[in-house]
Structures are given as structure tokens and as C-alpha cells.
Amino acid sequence: MLRPGGDRVSEVRSIVTPIRLEYEFTAGEAAQNFLHGLAEGKLLGRRCPVDGKIYLPARGSCPEHAVSLTTDSVEIADRGTVTTFCIVRIPAENLSVDPPFVAAHVLLDGADIPFFHVVHGCPPEEVRMGMRVRAHWVPEAELGPTLRSIEYFEPIDEPDASFESFQEHL
């Protein structure tokens, strides 16, 4: 920017304007139930009353039929099948695990939508679609109403699930 006299005036490139807003999250009835389950070391899903599909984490509504899920919970096994995955090699500020690690969709036995978590306990290159895994929970004293109650999913010594068994859940 030039003044009439020709002197160069420094451009204002940044200003600091602190902003802070605080919220008290409302998890909702269905998610509360799921979170309380985690605190007890359980995975609690809920059923769509129209087609019986089990959603985990339980949500406020069946996204397909737009109806409330049933209020009685269904306990789901803490083991399942990797349906898809990616190997993360780039560090990020908010990650609690060091790369490389595997982010995966795990279709828990009995659930109808895959569950998003981390697979650990084998070299990333060995993770594959159809691989059987189970939840590795934190010690009982550390369980809480948070997804961090499960540290990661780890491989189990079972034959891989067939592609046909999970192709509807990709």
C-alpha cells in the first residue's frame, strides 16, 4: 500500500481474536445406552423395528427407515471381521496412536453395520479384508463411557471370513 507521499506502509497481515465456546453435549438416549455399555465392557446395539437390522453404535434413528430403534439393547460379540481398512502413515496432532497403524471397519458378529476402530497386534501389511479380530479392552479399572474403553482390535487365530459373508456390509 502506498501513501500519497510514496512511503510504504506495512500491511496488516493478521490479528488475534480469541474465540471460545463451551458446550454440554447431549448424547441422546440411544448413544447413552451404548456409552454406558462400554463402561461395563459390553457392546450394546439396538434393532430397527422394521427390518431387524442391528445398529452399533446405536443411534437415535434407523437411517434407512427413519424410525426409532428398539429401546431394548442387544449385546454384540466383541469379535468380528475386517471388511475394509487403510494403513495410516502420516502423523496427526490428535491421534493417540503412532503411525503406521491400521484404521478399519470391523463387522462385529451379529451387527449389521461395521464398527470403526484401529487394528493393532500384527504388522500393518498383514491386515486384510476378511481377517478375524477381537476387541482389546483397557483394564477393567479404566473402563469408562467412551470408545477409548477399547484400545484396539487384534487378530485372532481363526480362518478368514469369506468375502460373501460380508459383501453386503461394504
Place this chain on the structure above:
Amino acid sequence: MRDVAVVSFAQTPNVRREPRNEVEMLVELIPEVVQASGIPREKIGFTCSGSCDYIAGQPFSFVTALDAAGAWPPIAESHVEMDGAWALYEAWVKIQTGQCDSALVYGFGKSSMGSPADVVTLQLDPYLIAPLWPTAIHVAALQARKLIDAGKTSEREMAEVAARNRKAALANPSAQLAGACDVDDLLAAPYLANPLRKHDCPPITDGASAIVLAAGDLAREVSKRPAWIRGLDHRVEPHSPGARDLTVSRSTRVAAEQAGAAAGGLDVAEVHAPFTHQERLVTEALGLPEQCEVNPSGGALAAHPFMTAGLTRIGEVAQRILDGQAGRGVAHATSGPCLQQNLVCLLEGE
């Protein structure tokens, strides 16, 4: 122009703190309004909603809310980061283009999760005004002071507006604040931001509301007495509250003229005036006739579900027409600081 009507309206109870989340509120509300419309859900051609992620403190909260609308098989959908009244405007335009004959419109706000008076500070100029952190109440107080100094209202008249709306709300089962108030008692309360007291400000509300629109023959087929939208317009003023005359609402006046509200014959008006001093500003700008009933629901002072209080005004007028209680009415919605943006909807039965 195509004839478009409101064929159903529904709202959740408006409460200070709702234990359900937004999806759980909407999953009860949407089937109610769709069923009342008489149009099967899968036949509704368009879905449009209004809400604000800053209220939820959650990015893309409106996408989460779609779980309650049923987006499978995929639906034609849109969202405005505005009051649901503007979602209704978009749906009305969509129907005008001939792309659909019906639309589901909803709006929702769960203000209890945060501090709405601070959240709206972020709609001000982010460099030169917002850093001073004037809340919604502070900015509204500047407007109220201007009106009082101009002799256009008084603290007593403002308290009377609060008392009248809360009394009217006794007949509204969805209202949050209802009851008989003594004006002197209200005036004995301390100021929140002089000249505004608590009763001059909207309550913090969790709530949602929804409307189904239908065009021409479809509206006549599903409804005995559709609430026809005879005019719909919205206008906006400059962003900075300092750049305009806060003692008048020119955008409301222009929108009212464009919507045809000035032609008269109005039985009922629902105006979205979150602060007491704004009610008369809006009713004057709308040019309401003497006999017109104003805010029989108790208006935004009895319940202020943020991002849908305006849509609710349209629904309250439409419901009175659907029920045969009113022949012709006008609804108003506002957005932004000090009535910056205003929408006017003229509705009529046959």
C-alpha cells in the same frame, strides 16, 4: 406461479433442556407432520431443513439429522444454515420450478447445549466487532435504547409485550413460558443489559418444528382446507448494525409489500420478535390492521427454538387456517442481529 400450500404443521414441545438429541427429537416429529399431510413419505419430492452447527457445537449436525428424515433410497435434499423459514422459501422455489410437487421442511435447535447469546456473536464482523464479544442481548439492548430514546417504546410497554405473549401462551401446549405476569413485578427485576431485563429476551429453548408443502391439485386432494401461500418474500439489510436505522425495519416493510400483506383483511399475525422491543417494530412494518390478532401462540418470547422459531410462526398461522379458525394471516421470520433479515409469508384459506 404455481399455487403452493401448507398442508400440515407439527412442533415438539419447547423446553429449556431436552434429554433427547436432535435426531431423537426429529424422528418423532417428522412422521407426525408427514402423516398429517396425507402424502406418503416416499412421495414427498424434496426435503429441506434449517439449523446451525454452532448451536449444536458439532460440524455437519444437519447431516446427522437426516437419519430422522430417512435418506434411503436417496432423496433430493438441501439445508440452509438459517431459520427453517428460509428452508421453506427454498422448498417453495423448488416447487415453483416444477421439479417437485411437495416438500418436507423442518428446522431444529438445541440451544441448551451451549450459550446461544454468545454463539450469535460469531455472526458479527469477525475482525472489528466480534472480538469485543457483544452478545445477542447487548446488541439488542442498543436497539431498544434507540427506540426508547426516539419515543417509540418504553420499558413499561416492553414489559406489557412480555406479559401479553406469556398470557397468550397459556393456550399453546408447546409453549415454554406461559402464565399471568404483573407488569410492575416484571419491571422490578434487575437489568441484564440496560434497558433489557430477562422478560425482554427470548428464553433458551430446545425444540423443532416441521411443515409439509404441496402444490395445486395435490394440496386439494390431501387437505380439505389448505393454507395457501399467497405471497412469500425475504429481504436483507447491511451486516453491520451500525450501518442502518435500527428504529425501523425497512426489510420487513419491503418484504411485506412484495408478499402482498399490505392488501389487508388479515385475521392473525405471528411475528418473530425475539426481544420485546422488536414486536411493535415488526407489526408496524407489516402494516397490520387494528383487528388483527398478534401472536396468539405467545410468539418467540414464549418459546425460542433457535433456527426454527420463524418456521414455527408460519406453522402457527397455517394451522389456524387449516383448522378454519382464520381466513387470512401473515407470518414473519427474522435472522441476524437487530432484525437484519426478514421474511414475510402471506397465507390464506379458500
